[in-house]
Amino acid sequence: MGMVGARAKKGKRYYGRSRERRRRLAPWLILLAILLLAVPVVLRVPDVVQRALHPLRYEDQIRAAAAENGLEPAFVAGVIYVESRYDPDVRSSQGAYGLMQVLPQTATFISERSGITGDYRDPGTNVRMGAWYLSYLLGRYDGNEALALAAYNSGEGQVDSWLAEGRSLPEGIPFEETRDYVTNAAEARDTYAEIYGSNLDRDAR
Incomplete structure (x- = not known):
């Protein structure tokens, strides 16, 4: 066989191997393309899940009430989440009602x-009433958010008695429910700020 024939035969073998290699790579290239297309969707999943777990409703009322009382909207939103999970009709066994679980006697106090x-x-x-009361409690306790939240949950008199006993608050709160409430409300505020913005000005949908 001459040199030309040998080169031709070698070229055919190379072309055949190259075509086989491309055929083997094709499924992987298709898979890679699918994964690249899916990346934006995958990256959005945590945000979608967070919004499902932490819904935001009544955002106009929240922003207005927060502005009226000098509060961060995400703070009000976080308290609503912990209090009622955004159910406007929920009623507690003690008679607290609505989004911010306002007691009838507290509503009278706030109104006056x-x-x-x-x-x-x-x-x-x-x-509006819940946001005003939060602002009132923050003022009463010199801007101490933990004390204000503890008082929102268990009452001013209870917090005052703990302070009079010399307890270190919130670590020294003797009621587990109130300790958890303070922690959960603060965490909810941070979560709402992260998802929707501290002013809740991101698209809520």
């Missing part, structure tokens, strides 16, 4: 002090 009128069972009024 703040001038907020209306039915505390109305979602908008409920949020």
Whole structure:
């Protein structure tokens, strides 16, 4: 066989191997393309899950009530999440009602002090009253968020008695429910700020 024939035969073998290699690589290239297309969707999954676990409703009322009382909207949103999971009709065994679980006697106190009128069972009024009360408690306890949250959950008198006993709060709160409430509300505030923005100005849908 001449040199030309040998080269031709060698070229055919090389071409055959190259075609076989491409055939073997094809499924992997297709899989790689699918994975690259799926990356944006995969990256969005945690955000979608977080929004499903931490819904945001009544954001206009939350922003308005927060602005009215000098609060961060995400703080109000976090308290609502812990109090009611955004159910405007939920009622506790103690009679607290609505998004921010306002007690009838607390609603009377708030109305007398703040001038907020209306039915505390109305979602908008409920949020306004709850936000005002949070602001009031923050002022009463010199801006200490943990003490304000503890008082929102268990009452001012209870927190005052713990302070009078010399307890270190919130670590020294004797009620497990209130200790957990303070932690959960603070964490919920941070979560809502991360998902929706501290001013809750990101798209909630």
